[in-house]
Amino acid sequence: MTAVLIGLGSALPEREVGNDELAARLGVTPDWIERRTGIRARRFADATTPTSALAAEAARAALADADTKPSEVDAFLVATYTPDHQIPATAPLAAARLGLACPAFDVNAACSGFVYALATAAGLIATGARRVLVAGAETASTLTDPGDRTVHPLFGDGAGAVLLRAGEPDEDGALLALDLGADGTGAASLIAPGSASRARLATGTERPQPDPSTYYMAMDGREVFLQAVAHMTASSRAALDRAGLKPAEVDRICGHQANIRILRAVADELGADHDRLLVDLDRTGNTGAASIPLALDRARREGRLEGGHTVLLTAFGGGFTWGSALLRWPGTAQHPRSAT
Amino acid sequence: MTTAARVAAVVAKWCQADAADLTADTRLEDLDLDSLSRLEAALGLQREFGVSIDDTRMNDAETIADVVDIVETSPAKAADGS
Secondary structure: OOEEEEEEEEEEEOEEEEEEHHHHHHHOOOOOOHHHOOOEEEEOOOOOOHHHHHHHHHHHHHHHHHHHHHHOOOOEEEEOOOOOOOOOOOOHHHHHHHHHOOEEEEEOOOOHHHHHHHHHHHHHHHHOOEEEEEEEEEEEHHHHHOOOOOHHHHHHHEEEEEEEEEEEOOOOOOOEEEEEEEEEHHHHHHHOOOEEHHHHHHHHOOOOOOOOHOOOOOOOOHHHHHHHHHHHHHHHHHHHHHOOOHHHHHHHHHHEOHHHHHHHHHHHOOOOHHHEOOOHHHOOOOOOHHHHHHHHHHHHHHOOOOOOOOEEEEEEEEEEEEEEEEEEEEOOOOOHHHHH | OOHHHHHHHHHHHOOOOOHHHHHOOOEHHHOOOOOHHHHHHHHHHHHHHHHHOOOOHHHOEEHHHHHHHHHHOOEEEOOOOO
């Protein structure tokens, strides 16, 4: 069976943080942030809105979008690199908020997590699951140093979710092709050592003390740009080859929303017009594994996605990891609210 | 169009400059190029000339003439696009 997209939803925390609010503290201008990234604002979650709450809210919207009851879901995946806790995973917590009684687990492939989770869901559907709910959710603002002008303005919090059902490859909504990749030799270029096991080993297991200097995300922006453009382009081409499609046949490109300059460079490398890019980072920043479904939901609201459109998803993140997926956008038959 | 003019056109696109104002002696540090702009320009030059550019050479370039030299001495891109 083929995975077919039948529901989409998203969730953002209430608090919007504009460039002007960050710029003064970071010793830059609002325009400096926007010119380098394309980002004008992002949302920051408060203490009552953990990653699991955002994941649940987006997933609830995706279920409602497809008129599907929680009892009909066979598996629930949350892609995140900012889980509520180390144990348990975020998916069971979000599942409890939704009243789901199905298998629930996290997928961590950093900013590529949503595409990896889609691939995992497609695998579950190929082996018998009928409906799989996939959320990407982050509170990425918790992982950036508020004083780091090269990283802090880039990230925001939010979640997006899709509901997939078992179907046929010729249906609108069908997942047409996937490509995934990873290269751990690039780990140091994008890393948040935090208080995970390696940091605890380093500080001794008797009374582990997280080292605050390693808590936040460190990023080599230049290297990440180079690798992101190269791998998102190559991965997009690999997915297109598997689907027997050419870049010119792609109607919309929904790339991971890290930086408008990466998205434009990937479009240029593929020979695609920039107007085919779906952009959400201007108002949400880099929301990690949430960015692709957030951008899809906005594009749908704004009427930029039509039934039958060939949509390319492509992502790159820490690891390094990357992944691409091609799908045919669902029409009204698969996706009731697309028409409204 | 000469190689130098084509190089100027690509570089100009990434620093919001007028290509006609860029000469062989124009210093890149005098242009409005941030840390990513040189990488963007290198990608643009690769597409324009079908060559594979070493980004560290691009990072070290000081003038438009240096960029022209990089383009003229870079190997042709492999058929698979790498």
